[in-house]
Amino acid sequence: MLSSSCWPWRGRVLRGSRIGVLEDGDGDVLQAHRLALEIHLDRPLLPGMEAVHYCGNRSCCNAAHMVETDPAAPPPLPAVRRTQRRVTPVQAEEIRAARAAGETYASIARRYPISRSGARKIVVRTPAPEPPLTP
């Protein structure tokens, strides 16, 4: 879950995308979100790495919404999948049984590494088959 809101870039955007850009003093075009992440990290991104948004908002310049990512690596799993992976299938069964026995989501969430809404998702949703790890 994102703990802060997006900071949309208000300046020029790259044609055909929503990526914010700005020019440095030498006339080189910089990606605004990449610069924001570099300022946050206090160093340039490592060679070959990119600043990838996980908020899905390409104009966002909130460094807390980005992660330095190797574009050749498989994409990070969506947040919902991460929530469901925090408990094992056996724990998910225990959670469903506890809820069926009348335990509240808040009480369940205190016993497992999940939030109240995460517990609810596990109970309400039929688990999808695990996706393959490679795209």
Ligand SMILES: [Zn+2]
């Ligand atoms: Zn964002």
